[in-house]
Amino acid sequence: MSPVRPADLPLSLYLHWPWCVRKCPYCDFNSHAAPRSLDAEEYVDLVLRDLKNWAGRTSGRPLSSVFIGGGTPSLMPPEALGRLLEGADRLFPFEAGCEVTLEANPGTVDEVRFRGFRAAGVNRLSLGVQSFMDEKLRTLGRIHSSAEALRAAHHAADVFDNFNLDLMFALPGETLDEVRREVETAVSTGAAHLSFYQLTIEAGTAFAKRTPEGLPDEDLSADMADAVASGLEAAGFEHYEVSGYARPGRRCRHNLNYWTFGDYLAAGAGAHGKLTEPGGIVREMRILSPARWREAVLSTGSGVDEAHAVPAEDLPFEFMLNALRLAEGVPASLFEARTGLLLRTIEPALSELRAGGFLAPDPDLIRPTARGRAFLSDVQEAFL
Ligand SMILES: C[S@@+](CC[C@H](N)C(=O)[O-])C[C@H]1O[C@@H](n2cnc3c(N)ncnc32)[C@H](O)[C@@H]1O
Numbered sequence: 001m002s003p004v005r006p007a008d009l010p011l012s013l014y015l016h017w018p019w020c021v022r023k024c025p026y027c028d029f030n031s032h033a034a035p036r037s038l039d040a041e042e043y044v045d046l047v048l049r050d051l052k053n054w055a056g057r058t059s060g061r062p063l064s065s066v067f068i069g070g071g072t073p074s075l076m077p078p079e080a081l082g083r084l085l086e087g088a089d090r091l092f093p094f095e096a097g098c099e100v101t102l103e104a105n106p107g108t109v110d111e112v113r114f115r116g117f118r119a120a121g122v123n124r125l126s127l128g129v130q131s132f133m134d135e136k137l138r139t140l141g142r143i144h145s146s147a148e149a150l151r152a153a154h155h156a157a158d159v160f161d162n163f164n165l166d167l168m169f170a171l172p173g174e175t176l177d178e179v180r181r182e183v184e185t186a187v188s189t190g191a192a193h194l195s196f197y198q199l200t201i202e203a204g205t206a207f208a209k210r211t212p213e214g215l216p217d218e219d220l221s222a223d224m225a226d227a228v229a230s231g232l233e234a235a236g237f238e239h240y241e242v243s244g245y246a247r248p249g250r251r252c253r254h255n256l257n258y259w260t261f262g263d264y265l266a267a268g269a270g271a272h273g274k275l276t277e278p279g280g281i282v283r284e285m286r287i288l289s290p291a292r293w294r295e296a297v298l299s300t301g302s303g304v305d306e307a308h309a310v311p312a313e314d315l316p317f318e319f320m321l322n323a324l325r326l327a328e329g330v331p332a333s334l335f336e337a338r339t340g341l342l343l344r345t346i347e348p349a350l351s352e353l354r355a356g357g358f359l360a361p362d363p364d365l366i367r368p369t370a371r372g373r374a375f376l377s378d379v380q381e382a383f384l
Pocket residue numbers: 026027028029069070071072103104105106127128129130166167168197198199200201202
């Protein structure tokens with residue numbers, strides 16, 4: 001093992017807001033219908049207290065990106081969000097041009113609110129549209145209509161030059177033509193970035209208990225994924241990650257840091273952080289339940305549930321789980337720079353995957369081929 005130089009790793013920050021207007025039936029994120037008595041100012045205070053626990057451990061490295069995710073953090077009053085960002089910046093200075101993303105639900109926003117978020121320091125918005133079709137939005141239990149989704153996208157375009165839309169495909173009863181129309185509508189909004197996720201039925205969700213009828217089969221879903229990719233590439237988007245498409249220069253810096261195995265601090269209920277420290281790579285998990293997380297921060301000042309050093313034998317898989325999501329892969333040297341392990345330790349798996357046509361033959365790169373991307377989880381598991 002060679003020591004990793006933490007100063008060389010980009011450092012990001014993830015802040016979790018666990019509340020939504022109501023819970024969508026397909027969603028297994030740590031998100032919950034907001035209680036009537038929700039106190040956003042208190043939540044902000046608690047997140048900042050929780051965040052303080054990382055102080056003194058980052059050697060003054062500035063933050064290259066901040067992501068406020070959820071849940072539906074656009075429920076936060078802009079003033080509370082401003083206080084959160086100011087407090088975070090005081091603890092961990094944002095570097096000049098730091099990317100600051102906020103997730104927003106089209107049913108919770110208007111232009112005035114967007115301007116408030118912009119003034120609070122947000123420079124990238126990620127809007128959860130899911131679909132531009134009313135019937136699909138109803139099936140998905142969304143709180144907004146298609147017209148509201150379009151209006152929110154247009155307001156986003158007026159206020160932010162850098163915004164993303166989240167959409168899902170392979171929805172109940174969906175046709176290939178409908179997917180093509182979703183792609184066209186999404187492109188027409190002027191979004192700089194689009195995330196197109198295939199709907200997955202996650203265990204424990206309402207959809208797992210009562211799975212909707214008419215889900216596209218595997219072949220049709222694969223054709224839909226191809227239609228998304230070809231439609232967006234024709235419109236000038238780069239398909240740079242499994243579900244991620246960006247206009248040139250507009251890739252999501254925050255997510256790229258996850259996928260290139262950088263470091264990230266995290267605070268808020270259920271948030272996960274990863275930090276490279278002199279003794280190795282540490283992962284910290286915050287308490288999942290917002291109520292229990294709150295109690296813990298109030299009584300001990302920390303929301304940490306569990307922290308552990310990642311054992312060296314887990315690092316190859318953890319690194320590949322991220323890096324292989326990138327269409328262009330990563331330089332082979334990044335494996336050593338990020339994990340501290342010698343490339344030699346994974347050479348047998350790399351050789352076998354290159355020989356099988358799953359990874360590109362270039363020894364200086366770790367890049368999945370089209371075949372590798374089609375069998376991504378098998379390729380990742382070769383590093384277990
Ligand atoms: C945490 S949500 C944030 C967006 C915001 N809460 C909203 O829904 O408007 C992140 C994104 O994950 C995607 N997502 C959530 N559950 C999914 C599922 N079961 N299958 C595929 N994508 C999913 C949705 O596109 C969603 O916008």
